[in-house]
Amino acid sequence: MGKIMRVNLSELKFKVEEMPTEYQGLGGRGLSSNIIGREVPPKADPLGPENKLIFSAGILAGTATPNTGRLSVGAKSPLTNGIKEANAGGSVAQKLARLGFQAVIIEGCAKELTMLKVDQSGATFSPASSLKGVGNYELIERMKKEHGNKISIISIGPAGEMKLKAASVTVTTPDFHIRVAARGGLGAVMGSKNLKAVIIDDTGCHPVEAKDKAKFKEAVAALSKAILADPLGPGMRDIGTPVLVMMINSFGCFPTKNYSLGQFEGAEKVSGEYMIELMKKRPNAQPSHRCMEGCIISCSNVYTDEKGKVIVSGIEYETIGLMGSNCMIDDLDTIAHMNRVCNDVGVDTMDIGGAIAVAMEAGQLAWGDGKAALSLVKEIGKTDRGIMIGNGCRYTGEKLGVKRIPHVKGQCLSAYDPRGLKGVGVTYATSPMGADHTAGLVLPNPGNPSYNPGAPTGQGGPSQFMQSFMAAADTLGLCMMAGMPLLDPVPQSTLISCVSAFIGESLNEDYLVNLGTPVLKAERKFNNAAGFTEKDDRLPKFFVEEKLPPSGNIFDVPEEEIDSVNKF
Ligand code: SF4
Incomplete structure (x- = not known):
């Protein structure tokens, strides 16, 4: 188990602590949510000094286990007002683990904009006033010049400095592209602490070793084989997450025109297959790119313009769904440019896509007007309209008097309409994180042919299972693409063998459930104490009342079944 670094920004001091007994065996989301649950008053102002910001490496970070380098960022969220964990790939978590840290806890608030550097000697602080208002892309270039290219960077853009509710936290990949812990406005928490960037330098450190090296090597080989055996693997490898566009569109669940249609007539033009053809020219x-060392799937990409200049890496399904079809925009270049601006200013593409769509519904701009949408994104943080949009979908919808606002607990839905994928709808409704597909994506599964995603009942159990599974995956630092092939007991046992060999204990087949479920309970407890009730575990009414063309589906999962999910 790594140690904990506690950074007090008010005093510009740090201390290193052994992992307290109550946090033993945890990393990633499990660790960050437990720290928040014990150390942050549930009714604290998310942007006040009592809130804490946690960067936590998963249990397996820094080891040779594939796809386990995700960084969890946790805090009380200014977007949902509840507990939040958002995670991202990149190289930060692996470097933190190699430095011997499971988590860095940021407390207090610096008097001026500050930069933190963490390396083998501990932590150092420096003023960052010269970075005020600087976007993430320029910041990364400046940091590389100053600190060399062996570092990793956590940073916020101007949106985080301005404490906009959809502000994100950005991390770098080994080749200095951007990955984003996008959801929940955690960039605003970082901004509220006057922390512009954290540099992680693991020079001189070695990979994290397993307790039982021989067994670990064997288990890693078996796990890699299990991940690569996934039938969806080739699609993810060759096309990446945009492969989902045509699939979800064919299910009639592709969010279109602010969730008023389930199929988009421009779907092919924003599909993964079309994107690959564009990329060939x-x-x-790079149609295939890995966001972290040790990734064996490479679902990311590097999207360039016609002259070969990088626009963004990577363009993902969720961004295409929320900034594309949901706004009726059918041009990948426009979506890629909107994505880049969001990465630079430091906001969540999903909540911003949702905000633009509700602004379109309010008549502020025309459906499908990509030029106007891009120009609006460029206003984020600069004009009144840009500040409104930068505060996300719910804020924008309420400000403009829109009735159909697709959010749960303040967070915009992901790119799966819950009327056709009702298990996903139950996850949106009940997750302590607010609407979020990564909290428990329930999709039709060839391994479970009896599961019907459109049936009104039989959704609570699969959602509960997936929420627990994802809480465990996020605690291990495992990426979702590598987690999905491990849902069944046989492939899952290879992952459990890796953890067993790593910690030198024999874990049983219930390990993941026993890891994930208590994390959900701790998060639920925090949210209850913050004032949430079962009434908050509901989708917006229009999903229950409006039939979704062309299927005619409504979200009709009974409330008792929704509420059963959190009766552990
Ligand atoms: S599969 Fe995709 S998200 Fe997962 S580690 Fe690889 S590139 Fe990153």
């Missing part, structure tokens, strides 16, 4: 484009 463009210099420097």
Whole structure:
């Protein structure tokens, strides 16, 4: 188990602590949510000094286990007002683990904009006033010049400095592209602490070793084989997450025109298959790219313009769904440019896509007007309209008097309409994180042919299982693409063998449930104490009342079944 670094920004001091008994065996989301649950008053102002910001490496970070380098960022969220964990790939978590840290806890608030550097000697602080208002892309270039290219960077853009509710936290990949812990406005928490960036330098450190090296090597080989055996693997490898566009569109669940249609007539033009054809003609484009060392799937990409200049890495399904079809925009270049601006200013593409769609519904701009949408995104943090949009979908919808606002607990839905994928709808409704597909994506599964995603009942159990599974995956630092092939007991046992060999204990087949479920309970307890009740575990009424064309589905899962999910 790594140690904990506690950073007090008010005093510009730090201390290193052994992992307290109550946090033993945890990493990633499990660790950050337990720290928040014990150390942050549930009714604290998310942007006040009592809130804490946690960067936590998963249990397996820094080891040779594939796809286990995700960084969890946790705090009380200014977007949902509840507990929040958002995670991202990149190289930060692996470097933190190699430095011997399971988590860095940021407390207090610096008097001026500050930069933190963490390396083998501990932590150092420096003023960051020269970075005020600087976007993430320029910040990364400046940091590389100053600190060399062996570092990793956590940073916020101007949106985080301005404490906008949809502000994100950005991390770098080994080749200095951007990955984003996007959801829940955690960039605003970082901004409220006057922390512009954290540099992680693990020079001189070694990989994290397993307790039982021989067994670990064997288990890693078996786990890699299990992940690569996934039938969806080739699609993810060759096309990445945009492979989902045509699939979800064919299910009639692709969010279109602010969730008023389930199929988009421009779907093919924003599909993964179309994207790959475009990339073949463009210099420097990479249809397959890995966001972290040790990834064996490479679902990311590097999207370039016609001249070969990088626009963004990577363009993902969720961004295409929320900034594309949901706004009726059918041009990948426009969506890629909107994505880049969001990464630079530091906001969540999903909540911003949701905000633009509700602004379109309010008549502020025309459906499908990509030029106007891009120009609006460029206003984020600069004009009144840009500040409104930067505060996300719910804020924008309420400000403009829109009735149909697709959010739960203040967070915009992901790119799966819950009327056709009702298990996903139950997850949106009941997750302590607010609407979020990564909290428990329930999709049709060839391994479970009896599951019907459109049936009104039989959704609570699969959602509960997936929420617990994802809480465990997020605690291990495992990426979702590598987690999905491990849902069944046989492939899952290879992951459990890795953890067993790593910690030198023999874990049983219930390990993941026993890891994930208590994390959900701790998060639920925090949210209850913050004032949430079962009434907050509901989808917006229009999903229950409006039939979704072309299927005619409504979200009709009974409330008792929704509420059963959190009766552990
Ligand atoms: S599969 Fe995709 S998200 Fe997962 S580690 Fe690889 S590139 Fe990152």
